[in-house]
Amino acid sequence: MARTPAVSIDNRPSTRATDLYDQLRADLINGQLEPGSKLVIDALAGRYATSATPLREALNRLISDGLVEKRELRGFVVAEVSEQDLVEITKTRCWLEEIALRESIARRDRAWEEEVVIAHHRLARTPRSLSQEHFEDNPDWEPAHRAFHRALISGCGSRWLLAFCDQLADQHHRYRTLSAPQAFTAKRDVKSEHQQIMEAAVEGRADEAVGLLRGHIERTASIVRADSPLFIQGR
Template sequence: MARKPSLITVNGVATRATSLYDQLRIDILSAQLEPGSKLTIDTLTERYSTSATPVREALNRLISDNLVEKRELRGFVVAGISAQDLEEITKTRCWLEERALRESIAARSTVWEEELVLAHHRLSRTPRSLADDHFEDNPDWEPLHRAFHRTLISGCGSRWLVSFCELLADQHHRYRTLSAPRAFSTKRDVKSEHTQLMEEAIAGNADRAVELLCAHIRRTADIIKGDPALFSKHEQAEGE
């Protein structure tokens, strides 16, 4: 079934390319379009019920986001994954979010604290999986998870820093999505990790909060890298 993106308007003018970019981005981050898969213009125009021009514009924007690659002889493909890439994303994300969190704590206000408590409350009340005995993705969880982490660093005073952190979080999310069933099977207490992180941040304990945040991010990466089938599967797919 074709997925027709809703139109976004700018001064009353519909922008199909922007809508298509948003939908393609969501489908890549959620692994509906898997790493290494071909993105032919004809297939995408049919999938999203649109024309070739907005498809090309959207793909070129996604190249800038490092979510799509243009390869000689193969055309457009969803950006590949690798353990090395994940390690680089993780390391860089820790560097940037450490600075953003320290600045947010240094400038903490009542408004920031209240927003963080609220974001944590909403996340803590939402289960990661819709089933207890097996992984069944809860679509409500990820937006709340991202909102919590975004709020955590939102007081840093730099929209550029927040933007770069969001870009890396997108990349990290793509890996997490691909390995979500394995992560669920580890029975990791993510809820407690978020609670401790919130409490230390609100208490103004920057060193401890940063330590918890980086450990939280790295723990996720370690679980993903421990998935024996993940990288071999997609490396094989890219070679086809």
């Protein structure tokens, strides 16, 4: 991630903390930092080439996102994963995205429809895995996937609702990433699921679109929950 030269307003601690927040958040969501592992300040400072002060600021911000926990005697740790947590995240995400999708469909216009169709087209043309024989993560797939799901609810007219939906989608993404190989081998036509959701949404069939979206999210959670090694050792 390119940054401006040293003599710059970007070197202020608050801005550096924002950069660190973005980097740490991405690594936490993408499973680069092991759930339950201790976040040692000195080690992280070396990893992210920073000092302790902006690092602590960034970690405290991540606590409110539910990605980091602060425990007595242990300091900062990566938030644990659990089956119960996944169930709660899934249920809440379905509730909120149903509201957002219904509102988006009720307020739909040509611009929103085009955004949804274009986002779906880009996703449909992006393979999930770089290999047909085994799972090899395609770094272009997740951004396209998130863009499609975000486009579906983007017309709801509430930035607060979108922010809550984004936070829950991040949490869901974290679980999906930790269980990606399991999800890849599951017998499921994800492309068809996305296609059906897109068509129902742009054609204004709100009840059908909501039902399809809910089933899509719940199906993903069921596959992750079947990946029992994800929840062993107290995770």
